[in-house]
Amino acid sequence: MKTFRLLQFNMQFGQGWDEAAPDAAPIRIEQTIAEIRRHDADVIMLQEVEHALPEGRQVEPAPNYTRLRETLRDYDSWFAYPKADPRELPFGIGLAIFSRTPLRERRKIDLPSPPVEFEFEGRRTTPTDRAMIGAKTTLLGREVQLFNTHLLAFFMLHTSSARHPEQRRRVVAELAACEGPTLLSGDFNVSGHDALIAQFAPAGFSTVQRTKTTWRRRPYILDHIFYNAPLRAVQHAVSPTLASDHHALVADFEFSE
Template sequence: MGTFKIIQFNMQFGQIWDEANPDGAPVDLKQTIAEIQRHDADVVILQEVEHAQAGGKQLIPPPNYSLISQALTGYHGYFSYPKADKRELPFGIGLAIFSKTPLYDLSKLELPSPVIEFDFYGETKTPTDRLLIGAKTKIKGHEVQLYNTHLLAFFMLKASSKIHTEQHRLVLEQIKKSRLPTVLCGDFNVSNHHALVEQFSLAGLTTAQNTEVTWRRMPYVLDHIFFDHHLKLIQRSVVPTLASDHHLVIAEFGFNAH
């Protein structure tokens, strides 16, 4: 039976975790790369690959993605920034998919954010748009659809994705179009993960795990590997790491016979 392993990792642009000073911790991309390499996954899905620049400037080529690509020899990669926006705050930005097998039919879908005002160090801000990227690959003779997303953290804005439903709706609309074995990874930024899991289950998606916390800053399950009925979960784990403020979620899948 052919199986494959996927890593889901919000890498926080390589900024390591320091309990005493989480926002001032240094960037150590070597630690990020070592953490990814040691698991030897077939597919690696990353969020917050780059550090957003002042005024929404986007560095081309993306420096972190370029270094990771060089280090992950034998992998094929796809990266995308979201739409450039002068309102971008100095956090992580950009999504990447890496696979040991070639990627094709690359896609991206902009996910508009609602106008919600919030305070950022005394200035009134509104959130920038988010992104869903996709790619197909062939694993163990099976064509597989991969998706990666990083949604707006409504709970950080004292709002709720139950009220602001557009990003979830757009993601699920895209997933429903797939007729292939499909995996959707990402940082979904939903504090009530039970509601998220229930919502996505109605679209035929199951999460690999929803019991272990994946974020160090608050005890939330933010990161998920969702999969559809074409796939069966063999094993999964949440792997604590100091290479980010998020842990890795790792899952191994087999293919269901149809």
């Protein structure tokens, strides 16, 4: 049986996990790289690749992505920041796709955030826009469309994506336009994942797992790998790691046709 493997990992810009002081845990990009490499995946989807800087500055070339490229030399890859914005908070930003086979037709889709006001460190602000990136590659002789995204965490703003559905609607529209084998991976930042799964189902997409928590800070399933009917998920695993506040999610696929 011929299969290929996808790794979904929010790497939290290389910051590991410290149960006693999670926000003060050291940044060790080499630990991140070791975690990525141990899964021996054919496709790697990463979120929060870089640490957001004050005033929304975006360093080029992106330092963590550059280090990953230097190490993962047998992969083709590309990286994209979200739209630059001085309101950016000091968390993780940036999406990357790594593939053992060449990537082509690379694109970035902006996902605007609604003007929901919230307070951060004593000041009122609104959330910055998010993004989804896509590319095509050939796996086991078949063309596959890849998407990677990191959506806004509405639960952190004391509201919900049900009240502000536009980001997910845009993602669903991209999925609905895909006819061939397609994979969507990412951190969807949804506390109630059943609604997310139900929304993607009419576009023909299923998630590989919906029972095991993927985030250490709260018992939420934030990370998903969605796939459509030309693909079959053979096996999957939520893999605990101390290299991030997210666990790694790994899935092996075969073609169903």
